[in-house]
Amino acid sequence: MSRRTPAHPPESTVAHTIRISAKLRKRIAADAERCGRSFDAQVIALLRRHYGEDVDIAPGQDVILALAVASLAETSSSDRELLTRKLVAIRSD
Numbered sequence: 001m002s003r004r005t006p007a008h009p010p011e012s013t014v015a016h017t018i019r020i021s022a023k024l025r026k027r028i029a030a031d032a033e034r035c036g037r038s039f040d041a042q043v044i045a046l047l048r049r050h051y052g053e054d055v056d057i058a059p060g061q062d063v064i065l066a067l068a069v070a071s072l073a074e075t076s077s078s079d080r081e082l083l084t085r086k087l088v089a090i091r092s093d
Contacts, residue, residue, distance in 0.1 A: 025039070028043060029042075040057050
């Protein structure tokens with residue numbers, strides 16, 4: 001699977017957690033429904049339209065961990081041990 005390289009790679013990407021009040025959440029949800037989008041897709045569309053930047057919503061830790069576990073599902077135990085040993089070594093540096 002090839003990775004698409006952006007024409008102008010970002011200088012840095014930082015994930016942030018934002019809290020949205022119930023009142024604003026209702027307004028965005030109503031707008032999302034009107035546009036046929038999910039709440040998250042509407043937030044992304046608003047940010048992209050207003051700022052013209054490529055933004056995305058990072059998945060939660062539980063999703064990231066589930067994807068990592070699933071990616072090892074068909075890996076042999078010897079390969080899995082090699083991979084996790086390398087991860088432990090990187091983490092301890």
